[in-house]
Structure formats: structure tokens, C-alpha cells
Amino acid sequence: MKVDRTRLPEPTAARSFNFPTIEKSSLSSGLRVWTVSHPSIPVVTFALLVRRGAADDPAGKEGLAAITVDMLDEGSGGRSSIQMHEALAGIGAQLDSDIGSDAALLTTTVLSRFADRALTLVADMTARPSLDEADFVRVRQLRLHRLTQLRDMPGAVADRTFVKLLYGSHPYGHTPLGGERSLALLTVDDVRAFHALAIRPSDATLIAVGDCEHAAIARLAAEAFAGWEGTAAGEAPTATALPQPARVNIVPRPGAPQSELRIGHVAVARSTPDYHALVAANMVLGGQFVSRVNLNLREDKGFTYGARTSFDFRRLPGPFALQASVQTAATGRAIEESLDEIAAIRGTRAVTSEELALGVAVVTRGYARNFETPEQVARGVMQIALYDLPDDYFAQFVPQVERVTLDDVTRVAARHLDPARLTTLIVGDFEVIAADLARLNLGEPVVLSAETF
Amino acid sequence: MNISFTKHTLANGLDVLLHEDHTCPIVAVNLWYHVGSKNERPGHTGFAHLFEHLMFEGSEHHDSGFFQPLQGAGASLNGSTNADRTNYWEVVPANALELALWMESDRMGYLLPALTEAKFSNQRDVVLNERRQNYENRPYGLAPMAMLAALFPPDHPYHWMTIGEIADLTAVKLEEVHRFFSTYYHPGNASLVVAGDIDPAAALALASAYFGDLDPGPAVAPVRPPDATLAFESRLLLEDRVELPRVYIAWLTPAMFANLDAELDLAADILANGKTSRLYRRLVFEERIATDVSAAQNSREIAGFLQIAATAAPGHTLSELEKVIVDESARLAASGPSGDEIDRGRVQAEAQFMFRLQTVGGFGGKSDQLNAYNTFIGDPAYFDRDVARYYAATSRSLQNAVGRYLDPTRRVTLSVVPRGRTDLAIPDSTRAVVS
Numbered sequence: 001m002k003v004d005r006t007r008l009p010e011p012t013a014a015r016s017f018n019f020p021t022i023e024k025s026s027l028s029s030g031l032r033v034w035t036v037s038h039p040s041i042p043v044v045t046f047a048l049l050v051r052r053g054a055a056d057d058p059a060g061k062e063g064l065a066a067i068t069v070d071m072l073d074e075g076s077g078g079r080s081s082i083q084m085h086e087a088l089a090g091i092g093a094q095l096d097s098d099i100g101s102d103a104a105l106l107t108t109t110v111l112s113r114f115a116d117r118a119l120t121l122v123a124d125m126t127a128r129p130s131l132d133e134a135d136f137v138r139v140r141q142l143r144l145h146r147l148t149q150l151r152d153m154p155g156a157v158a159d160r161t162f163v164k165l166l167y168g169s170h171p172y173g174h175t176p177l178g179g180e181r182s183l184a185l186l187t188v189d190d191v192r193a194f195h196a197l198a199i200r201p202s203d204a205t206l207i208a209v210g211d212c213e214h215a216a217i218a219r220l221a222a223e224a225f226a227g228w229e230g231t232a233a234g235e236a237p238t239a240t241a242l243p244q245p246a247r248v249n250i251v252p253r254p255g256a257p258q259s260e261l262r263i264g265h266v267a268v269a270r271s272t273p274d275y276h277a278l279v280a281a282n283m284v285l286g287g288q289f290v291s292r293v294n295l296n297l298r299e300d301k302g303f304t305y306g307a308r309t310s311f312d313f314r315r316l317p318g319p320f321a322l323q324a325s326v327q328t329a330a331t332g333r334a335i336e337e338s339l340d341e342i343a344a345i346r347g348t349r350a351v352t353s354e355e356l357a358l359g360v361a362v363v364t365r366g367y368a369r370n371f372e373t374p375e376q377v378a379r380g381v382m383q384i385a386l387y388d389l390p391d392d393y394f395a396q397f398v399p400q401v402e403r404v405t406l407d408d409v410t411r412v413a414a415r416h417l418d419p420a421r422l423t424t425l426i427v428g429d430f431e432v433i434a435a436d437l438a439r440l441n442l443g444e445p446v447v448l449s450a451e452t453f
Numbered sequence: 454m455n456i457s458f459t460k461h462t463l464a465n466g467l468d469v470l471l472h473e474d475h476t477c478p479i480v481a482v483n484l485w486y487h488v489g490s491k492n493e494r495p496g497h498t499g500f501a502h503l504f505e506h507l508m509f510e511g512s513e514h515h516d517s518g519f520f521q522p523l524q525g526a527g528a529s530l531n532g533s534t535n536a537d538r539t540n541y542w543e544v545v546p547a548n549a550l551e552l553a554l555w556m557e558s559d560r561m562g563y564l565l566p567a568l569t570e571a572k573f574s575n576q577r578d579v580v581l582n583e584r585r586q587n588y589e590n591r592p593y594g595l596a597p598m599a600m601l602a603a604l605f606p607p608d609h610p611y612h613w614m615t616i617g618e619i620a621d622l623t624a625v626k627l628e629e630v631h632r633f634f635s636t637y638y639h640p641g642n643a644s645l646v647v648a649g650d651i652d653p654a655a656a657l658a659l660a661s662a663y664f665g666d667l668d669p670g671p672a673v674a675p676v677r678p679p680d681a682t683l684a685f686e687s688r689l690l691l692e693d694r695v696e697l698p699r700v701y702i703a704w705l706t707p708a709m710f711a712n713l714d715a716e717l718d719l720a721a722d723i724l725a726n727g728k729t730s731r732l733y734r735r736l737v738f739e740e741r742i743a744t745d746v747s748a749a750q751n752s753r754e755i756a757g758f759l760q761i762a763a764t765a766a767p768g769h770t771l772s773e774l775e776k777v778i779v780d781e782s783a784r785l786a787a788s789g790p791s792g793d794e795i796d797r798g799r800v801q802a803e804a805q806f807m808f809r810l811q812t813v814g815g816f817g818g819k820s821d822q823l824n825a826y827n828t829f830i831g832d833p834a835y836f837d838r839d840v841a842r843y844y845a846a847t848s849r850s851l852q853n854a855v856g857r858y859l860d861p862t863r864r865v866t867l868s869v870v871p872r873g874r875t876d877l878a879i880p881d882s883t884r885a886v887v888s
Binding site: 005092257 | 474476477478479514515518520521522524525526527528529544546547548549551552555556559563574575576577578579581582583585586587589590591592650658659662663666694695696697727728729734737738741744764766767793796797800801803804805807808810811812813
């Protein structure tokens with residue numbers, strides 16, 4: 001065959017793909033059991049989703065949901081913490097617990113010959129954790145140490161400070177870890193109460209994906225979760241008034257070779273009808289390597305190793321943010337360019353048809369890639385369970401993004417991005433960049449401390 | 454667990470490996486060049502990695518960004534450089550395989566005509582920012598540099614980090630790019646895997662068409678390192694912007710796949726990986742003098758080192774941590790692991806191995822693993838034997854490996870302490886030189 005190097009080869013016709021089908025049933029306790037058969041390799045992933053998260057932390061008890069989830073693997077039903085981990089290690093299980101504002105997720109992946117034992121352990125941890133005082137004191141101490149260490153990490157300082165700036169005392173105004181003050185006040189009784197009120201089957205979904213079969217998983221789940229009952233108490237958190245942060249804020253980090261930047265504002269909830277158009281708009285703005293923001297700050301200017309933007313879609317309106325770590329001397333120019341890119345995509349430099357076609361293609365043509373491993377599929381299914389998306393969500397995603405028009409992206413960018421409300425946070429060397437910041441005409445920078453939160 | 458594949462070597466020396474998996478309508482293209490920072494010389498460090506960046510800036514027949522056409526076709530793609538190899542990969546929808554091969558072959562054969570001073574200087578700035586972000590501005594980020602420099606002598610190619618020295622990166626000239634490219638970036642020094650939803654005959658025809666007419670290039674001589682042995686214990690300290698001091702202890706150990714490499718991998722797990730490990734239990738769980746502990750047998754192509762790191766809890770000293778680490782290593786050497794520990798270690802090794810093979814592409818998927826075996830031992834069918842190494846390890850062989858290699862009198866010990874608090878370092882430590 002003769003190679004033609006004068007032009008790039010066009011992709012041939014796309015091959016069809018059958019998106020995973022979710023088989024569903026429920027236990028009498030209300031626990032939803034959802035499975036997807038994905039037998040390509042002898043591996044099974046279990047994900048236990050509880051739709052309660054850090055946004056459910058009571059005021060003054062920030063960090064409670066996270067430490068409760070962290071303590072689930074600290075022993076159960078006569079097994080000590082160490083014994084629980086010996087049991088997990090004995091089957092080669094990989095256990096992760098994730099906690100976000102809206103939900104907590106316990107995930108484990110095992111070789112399928114250990115699936116039954118893994119599911120039993122997941123049930124023990126979720127339904128019958130020991131929640132002993134001595135373990136609580138140790139775990140809390142480790143989390144306090146973690147907070148101390150995060151003060152050295154510019155990215156973590158920026159993340160923690162930025163949510164507080166944007167949200168204040170709103171349920172989204174803290175990271176799941178909480179703060180030193182709130183953690184120090186927590187007791188094991190708080191943890192037990194949170195487990196009793198929030199980690200309940202009425203609001204939980206067990207997802208199993210891999211070399212497994214629905215009836216067998218449902219039967220096993222009924223046995224393993226027997227005795228776990230109850231309805232999660234309380235209402236879902238509601239939005240409260242948002243603060244009005246200064247335009248520029250800085251956490252000084254003397255001598256830092258780079259400035260860690262966050263630029264954004266509170267934007268939009270997962271339920272927005274503009275979801276697909278925003279996904280497309282963000283691809284153009286900063287959601288991929290060849291986005292405007294990364295091409296400008298990295299590939300054109302060489303200010304940074306990488307810059308990106310994201311809309312964090314959650315149950316309540318989540319943040320839009322641009323983030324980058326830029327060399328100190330370029331801080332002012334990087335902020336200027338960033339603000340300019342965000343403003344321009346609203347219409348003064350509207351998305352072109354080439355840009356939109358590329359952004360849409362990146363999302364849609366690569367979509368099947370997200371369904372290769374059991375864990376990827378489980379995470380996709382988790383989104384459906386968490387945000388009450390329709391069963392045919394995966395199959396509908398590509399056509400919905402493909403329907404997005406140029407007018408749509410400009411309209412949603414103008415609606416959900418507001419240059420006047422953008423807040424900039426810098427973690428960097430204030431002394432060196434102070435004059436640079438003054439030149440931006442964004443008002444006096446507000447100086448914050450990493451210890452503030 | 455064996456991964457079925459076929460291997461073909463083109464006339465110009467390029468190895469082409471094909472693996473079928475029709476789970477998802479995607480194909481992984483994974484290309485390894487057998488060159489890394491160990492092919493660099495002192496004074497010219499960081500070059501293999503900087504070069505990797507330049508590979509994404511366009512080639513003669515597509516003289517613009519590498520990402521755009523591939524991402525537009527739905528691909529995900531990346532590359533990475535370590536001491537021993539540089540890899541590039543794309544995971545494309547099955548209908549875009551030809552595009553990926555076009556792009557990879559064009560930059561293998563025709564990179565230099567498109568490479569300008571402007572691209573070169575821009576990517577040097579990007580790399581200097583990568584260095585700031587991942588090393589200089591990151592707590593404990595310069596510790597690996599201090600450890601490698603102390604473990605390996607200055608003329609050993611593992612003495613420096615892949616990211617390189619700032620002075621070297623600043624001094625490098627465009628001419629060196631040309632020399633480096635002709636020396637290392639050619640079919641005879643590369644291995645290509647195409648894995649996933651393919652028809653193997655058609656995929657081989659495409660690979661042969663795109664790569665078959667590229668010049669073979671000169672043979673690359675293997676790197677012959679000077680002897681690396683530690684004759685004594687070196688104690689170093691590094692001040693950093695950290696709140697909690699951390700101790701690193703490392704020993705020189707066998708290379709990847711060498712005798713006792715698997716035993717030391719298991720030993721690292723038994724000592725410090727997970728909550729069941731000996732050091733986690735003692736340091737973090739029981740005595741609570743550390744906030745974390747980890748260990749790894751870092752086996753590389755021509756040498757290895759086993760490293761343990763632990764962070765002191767407030768109010769505790771690095772010397773307390775060091776004593777426990779040395780004690781537990783000695784106890785493992787004296788009495789070996791328990792039967793349970795060996796069993797857990799093996800099943801964890803098997804599970805981790807299987808988890809890495811869940812994807813056809815990316816870092817650590819099947820295509821990367823096929824290339825690792827093909828590049829380092831010339832045998833892509835090594836999967837079964839790789840896992841078998843862990844099942845062949847016994848309590849006795851593990852004990853023997855620990856006793857032989859984790860010698861407390863021949864190691865590197867580094868204290869990383871908060872700035873201005875050199876009093877928190879392990880006594881008699883001298884200042885490490887890092888940049």
C-alpha cells in the first residue's frame with residue numbers, strides 16, 4: 001500500500017457500540033442493586049454510593065461526613081481494624097473511599113474469584129462498622145496531621161481557600177476534610193450519629209460491574225446487607241446566600257517559584273438544561289489540551305506546564321474555575337490573559353464552527369473509551385444514580401452533544417460566565433508580584449492566610 | 454494469564470506487536486523508544502524528556518500541533534520519559550487507527566524539518582515550569598534528586614533525575630536535538646504495539662506501510678554503567694518548605710527482572726504498603742510516631758534501589774522513625790515473613806498485575822506491558838513468567854534478599870526538615886546538594 005503524506009487520513013465509518021445495560025432491583029430495605037455484565041476480564045468492581053456528602057456536614061462540624069466514611073474500614077462485626085485490612089489484603093482487594101459535596105462512594109475492585117468475599121466485606125463496612133472511640137481518635141489525629149501538611153502544598157491551599165471565598169458558609173463552602181477547628185471538636189458520637197442518620201439503605205445504591213450476574217449479586221447483597229435498615233434523615237442541603245469576594249485575593253508564599261491560580265465564580269447545577277452546551281463550550285475554552293486557555297498560556301506564552309477550566313456540575317450550583325500554576329514573573333500577564341479568554345468566549349471572540357466541531361468531536365468520538373474497564377463503567381453508572389439521570393443517558397449523551405449549535409455555546413457562555421463576578425486567588429510570592437497585580441486594576445488584593453481555613 | 458499477540462520485525466528493525474481485544478471499539482497505538490535519561494551525560498541532563506515535548510509540536514507533513522487531529526478523531530494521547538525509555542501512546546476509536554499511525558510515523562521519520570528555534574524555546578519554558586510545579590514548588594519535591602545523587606556515583610546514568618538540571622536545560626542548543634534524534638529516534642530503537650479492536654492482518658499492513666520505508670538508523674550501544682556500590686552509610690539533610698520532617702532510607706538493589714527483584718518487591722509491600730504492613734502498624738497504628746510510611750523496590754533496567762519514606766508525627770523525631778525502620782528490616786532479615794504475609798503479598802501482586810491489564814492502552818495497559826517486556830527482555834510473552842516470579846518467592850528467598858541487600862551500614866539516609874530546623878535532622882547529616 002502506498003502512503004500519502006500530503007494529507008491526513010480521514011477516519012472511516014465509526015463502529016457502533018452498545019452502551020452498558022443496567023439491570024436493576026431493590027432490596028426490601030430500599031437499597032438499590034444495579035449491575036452491569038462486563039465479562040471481558042475476570043475482575044469485578046463494587047461501588048456503594050450514598051447520596052450524602054460533605055454538604056451534609058452540620059455547621060461547625062465540617063469534616064464529619066468525610067471522617068465517617070474514612071472510618072468505615074476501621075473494623076466491623078468482631079473484626080478489628082487490622083483484621084479488616086488483612087481480610088481485604090488477603091483477597092488482593094483495592095479499596096477506595098471518595099467523598100464529595102453531594103455523595104460518598106466506597107469502591108473496591110477484585111479478581112472475580114473473590115467477588116463474594118469482597119461484597120461481604122463492603123456490606124460489613126457500610127452497614128455494621130465498629131466506629132470505636134480509640135480508632136476515631138487515631139483517624140482524627142491523622143486527618144489533623146494531613147491538614148498541617150496541606151499548608152505546604154500550594155494547590156491544596158488554593159483549593160481550600162477558593163471554595164471558602166466563593167461559598168462562605170454555604171454547604172459547599174468547605175472541602176470535605178474540614179478544618180482544624182471543626183475536626184478538633186468532633187467526637188465519636190458525632191460519627192455514630194452521622195452514620196445512623198445519613199448512611200442508610202433508603203438513599204444508597206450498590207453497583208456491581210464486571211464478570212458477574214444480576215440475580216447472584218442481588219441474592220448475595222440481600223444476605224450481606226441483612227439488618228441494615230432505615231431512612232436517611234433530614235432534607236437535602238439547600239443553597240444559602242453567597243458572599244461577595246474581592247476581585248483579587250492572595251495567600252502569600254514567599255520565595256515561591258510559581259503562582260498557583262484559581263479564577264472563577266459559582267456557576268450552575270448538574271440539572272441545568274444547558275449541560276451539554278456547557279460541556280461543549282468548556283472544551284473550547286479550557287477543557288482539553290488544544291483549548292484556548294492552554295494553547296495561549298502554555299503553547300504560545302510558555303507561562304505554565306498546563307492550564308484548564310472546568311464547570312463542576314453538582315446538585316446545587318457548583319463552581320466554574322480556571323486553574324494553572326504559572327511562573328512567578330508571569331503572574332500578572334497570566335491573569336490578564338485568563339480573564340480575557342473567559343470574557344471573549346461570551347461573544348467578542350465567539351466560538352467558531354471549527355472550534356465547536358473539534359470540541360464536540362473530542363467528547364463524542366472518544367466517548368466509548370469511558371466504558372472499557374469495570375471501574376470506569378461503575379463510575380458512569382454512579383453518575384446516573386447520583387443525579388437521577390435517565391436509564392438511556394449514555395446512549396443519549398453523544399446525540400445531545402452533537403445537537404449543540406454555535407448559538408447555543410455563545411448563549412450558555414454568556415449566561416453562565418460573568419466577567420464582573422470572577423474572583424482571582426493567587427497562592428504565590430506577594431512581594432514579587434504586588435506591583436504586577438496593582439497594574440491589573442482589579443482593586444486592592446485581599447491578603448489571606450493559609451491557616452484562615 | 455497470557456496476552457495473545459503476534460510479533461513481526463520490519464526490515465528496518467521496527468518491532469510490531471499486535472493484540473486483538475474487541476471489548477470496546479477502540480485501538481491502542483503504543484510506541485516505545487529505548488532511550489531515557491540514562492542515555493544522557495553529565496552536563497546535558499533533562500534532554501530525553503525535553504525532546505519528548507518537542508515530539509508534540511509537529512513534523513514535516515503535519516507542521517502544527519500533534520494533539521488537534523488526533524483529539525478531533527476522539528483520541529486520548531500522551532507520552533512520558535523515564536530513566537530507561539520514552540513512550541508515546543494514542544487510544545483512538547477503531548476507525549482512526551490509520552490516522553494515529555500516520556502521525557506517529559511522521560514524527561519518527563520527519564520531525565526535524567519542522568522543528569524551529571521558536572518551538573524549541575517555548576517547550577524549554579514549559580519544561581522549566583513543569584520542573585517548578587512538580588519539584589521545586591512541591592513539598593519534599595527535591596528529595597528524589599538528593600537520593601539518586603547519593604545512591605549512584607556522578608558518572609552513573611541514574612545519578613540525575615529525568616527532569617534534568619536547570620543549568621543544563623538552559624544551556625541546551627537546538628543542534629543537540631538533531632544529534633539526539635538521529636541517534637535514538639529510529640525504527641531499530643523502537644517497538645510498536647497496536648492493540649484492541651483490530652484485524653491483525655490489516656493492522657500489520659498499515660503499520661508496515663507507514664513505518665516500513667523509514668531509515669533504520671544506527672545501532673544503539675547498550676549503556677554500560679560504572680559500578681555502583683555503597684561502601685558506607687551516607688547521612689544527608691535537606692531544608693524544604695515543609696511542616697513535618699520526613700526521613701528517606703534507600704539501599705541499592707537488583708535491576709528489573711533480575712534475581713531477587715520480585716522478593717524485594719514483596720519485601721517492600723510487607724514492610725510498608727497498606728495498613729497491614731509491619732511499618733504502618735508500628736509507626737502509624739500502634740506507636741503513632743509517624744503520619745505515613747511507604748516503600749518501593751524501584752527496579753530499573755540496569756540497577757535498582759529499595760526506598761522507604763516516613764513522615765514524623767508532631768513531637769517525634771526522625772531518629773525514632775529510623776530506628777523502627779532499621780529494626781523492622783533487620784527482623785525481616787532474621788526471621789523472614791509469616792506464611793500469611795507471603796500469601797497476601799502474592800495475591801496482591803497477582804491482582805495488581807491483572808488490574809493493570811484492564812485497558813488496551815494508556816500508561817500501564819496491555820500495550821504498554823507488551824512493549825515493556827519486548828524492550829527490556831526481548832520477550833513480549835513474559836506475562837506468565839513475570840507473575841510466576843512472585844509465586845516462586847519463598848519465605849526463605851525473601852529473607853535472603855532482605856538480609857543481603859538491606860544492610861544498615863550501606864545505605865543512604867536523608868532527612869528533609871523545615872527551613873531553619875536542621876536540628877531536626879538525624880544527627881551527623883551533611884547538607885545535600887540539589888538545585
